Amino acid sequence: MGAVVATASLLPSPGVPKQxxxxxxxxxxxxxxxxxxxxxxxxxxxxxxxDVAVRKADVEIVKGLRTRVWAFDGRFPGPTFKVKRxxxxxxxxxxxxxxxxxxxxxxxxxxxxxxxxPSLAIEPGEVYDYVYPNGQEAATLxxxxxxxxxxxRNNYMGLSGLYIIEDEDESDLNLPKDRFDIPLILQDRDxxxxxxxxxxxxxxxxxxxxxxxxGVPMPxxxxxxxxxxxxxxxxxxxxxYRLALADGAPLIQIGSDQGLxxxxxxxxxxxxxxxxxxxxxxxxxxxSVGSSIVLEDxxxxxxxxxxxxxxxxxxxxxxxxxxxLPSILKPVEPLLPGPGTIEREFVLSKDxxxxxxxxxxxxxxxxxxxxxxxxxxxxxxxxxxxxSMAHPMHVHLVRFQILDRSDxxxxxxxxxxxDTVRVDPSASVRIIMTLRGFSGLYMYHCxxxxxxxxxxxxxxxxxxxxxxxxxxxxxxxEPPGSFVCNLPA
Ligand code: C2O
Ligand code: CU
Ligand code: CU
Numbered sequence: 001m002g003a004v005v006a007t008a009s010l011l012p013s014p015g016v017p018k019q020x021x022x023x024x025x026x027x028x029x030x031x032x033x034x035x036x037x038x039x040x041x042x043x044x045x046x047x048x049x050x051d052v053a054v055r056k057a058d059v060e061i062v063k064g065l066r067t068r069v070w071a072f073d074g075r076f077p078g079p080t081f082k083v084k085r086x087x088x089x090x091x092x093x094x095x096x097x098x099x100x101x102x103x104x105x106x107x108x109x110x111x112x113x114x115x116x117x118p119s120l121a122i123e124p125g126e127v128y129d130y131v132y133p134n135g136q137e138a139a140t141l142x143x144x145x146x147x148x149x150x151x152x153r154n155n156y157m158g159l160s161g162l163y164i165i166e167d168e169d170e171s172d173l174n175l176p177k178d179r180f181d182i183p184l185i186l187q188d189r190d191x192x193x194x195x196x197x198x199x200x201x202x203x204x205x206x207x208x209x210x211x212x213x214x215g216v217p218m219p220x221x222x223x224x225x226x227x228x229x230x231x232x233x234x235x236x237x238x239x240x241y242r243l244a245l246a247d248g249a250p251l252i253q254i255g256s257d258q259g260l261x262x263x264x265x266x267x268x269x270x271x272x273x274x275x276x277x278x279x280x281x282x283x284x285x286x287x288s289v290g291s292s293i294v295l296e297d298x299x300x301x302x303x304x305x306x307x308x309x310x311x312x313x314x315x316x317x318x319x320x321x322x323x324x325l326p327s328i329l330k331p332v333e334p335l336l337p338g339p340g341t342i343e344r345e346f347v348l349s350k351d352x353x354x355x356x357x358x359x360x361x362x363x364x365x366x367x368x369x370x371x372x373x374x375x376x377x378x379x380x381x382x383x384x385x386x387x388s389m390a391h392p393m394h395v396h397l398v399r400f401q402i403l404d405r406s407d408x409x410x411x412x413x414x415x416x417x418x419d420t421v422r423v424d425p426s427a428s429v430r431i432i433m434t435l436r437g438f439s440g441l442y443m444y445h446c447x448x449x450x451x452x453x454x455x456x457x458x459x460x461x462x463x464x465x466x467x468x469x470x471x472x473x474x475x476x477x478e479p480p481g482s483f484v485c486n487l488p489a
Contacts, residue, residue, distance in 0.1 A: 024062050025210060027218035027309045034182065035161060035214060038079035047088040055096040061215055065195030069158035070097055076215045077185050078161025085167035089132045095122040101154060104146035105163055106275060107257060107419045109136045112440025115396060118148035119366045119483035138170040139259040140231045140277045148366060148485035152237060152449035156199040160235050169330060170260065176229040176281065176323040183231045187212045188239050202450045203355055204389065205238035213311045220312045226321035227283045234272045238448045240390060243270040243310065246294040255279030258399040258417030260329040265412040273392035273422040275447035281325050287315045332416050335378065335401050335432045342379045344371065348423060349386040356454045357446065363455035366483035370458040376465040378434045383423045391451065394420040396442040397462065400433035420447055439464045
């Protein structure tokens with residue numbers, strides 16, 4: 001709650017912003033686009049190989065204007081990867097921009113050299129091969145830039161996209177699929193009158209008034225009167241949305257960051273913080289052809305009294321529906337603390353003297369390793385928010401479960417596997433995880449990108465399991481003792 005109030009007080013009055021020309025940006029004028037599916041350039045016995053140029057492109061976001069973006073394959077958002085569990089993927093990224101980049105697979109269990117370490121930059125003109133083993137369960141992941149101190153700018157300019165892992169457990173459920181399985185990537189942006197993106201480097205937050213879904217301002221989507229699956233990603237900088245259907249119809253949540261919930265959770269109110277994913281099924285079969293349903297953002301309505309439109313569904317036809325929505329999706333076995341469970345506390349606060357955000361009093365330093373958890377160990381982390389802003393805290397490599405919140409119950413929609421958790425102002429959240437996957441250097445940080453860049457991030461060196469091989473990164477080499485970040489904060 002407090003989170004929403006904290007940002008709401010800064011919301012300008014609702015309505016259409018002047019900057020990009022009033023007439024050009026009105027809700028429900030443009031059709032929702034679906035990002036194209038990435039195609040492998042080469043398929044071998046061992047892996048699928050993708051080759052992606054990261055380059056500038058001029059795209060039409062605001063009707064009639066050209067917007068210069070930085071984009072994977074020239075697409076805004078980037079192409080969607082759809083991969084099968086157990087099938088290894090290599091993504092070669094060629095940096096054709098004139099700034100360094102580093103690409104992270106958010107939610108991916110990947111060797112550390114492929115994790116997009118903020119200091120492992122691809123310099124302009126360089127090429128880097130990312131190896132994604134895809135050993136993990138089906139989930140909606142995403143990839144995005146992670147360059148040290150420039151993550152916010154690089155993301156604002158367009159460097160993000162979806163990465164969906166599919167597996168048989170999930171396809172056996174016969175949920176809505178193919179053209180009834182639709183990603184909704186939420187971002188807020190602002191534009192100059194000439195159409196260019198108006199990025200501002202900030203320390204606390206960056207909230208813009210033009211809501212994009214898959215890169216289209218407040219679009220409409222023609223749907224059939226049947227069930228759909230929507231994979232919602234909040235790829236915004238700082239904005240926390242409270243999503244609802246304007247007519248009060250339920251959104252049936254089926255998944256969160258790391259895959260399906262144990263059971264569907266019908267709700268009329270979905271809180272989604274930056275980097276979180278929420279999957280829902282919406283059943284339009286109760287609507288007659290010709291009706292329209294608005295998806296809106298109710299965050300801040302306590303203050304403004306006005307919900308903001310995100311997009312609109314226009315029921316345009318009747319179609320048969322042979323998909324199902326089973327009452328049991330995928331059991332999520334609760335992780336239990338045991339005698340060897342390690343506990344850590346992370347205090348989240350602002351260092352007002354230095355005007356930056358810190359974890360346990362420390363700003364990110366690529367030369368410092370903050371913690372050394374060990375593969376196979378179970379750990380409980382407490383995020384204690386000693387500030388008046390919410391922090392969506394994210395841990396690389398692992399998936400976790402939320403044990404409790406100090407400011408109220410954990411929503412049933414948060415009881416699945418997670419990799420990002422909203423920590424409300426002045427509240428604490430405890431999470432539990434078992435370290436698995438790879439040893440090496442990984443990050444944990446706030447995913448409000450203004451905070452991440454200034455400098456609310458820690459570095460963990462994940463150690464090999466006590467009884468495992470000395471270095472669990474297979475073909476990976478041991479990380480260096482430290483990195484340097486030579487970009488300005
Ligand atoms: Cu989505 Cu370290 O980030
Ligand atoms: Cu991540
Ligand atoms: Cu934060």
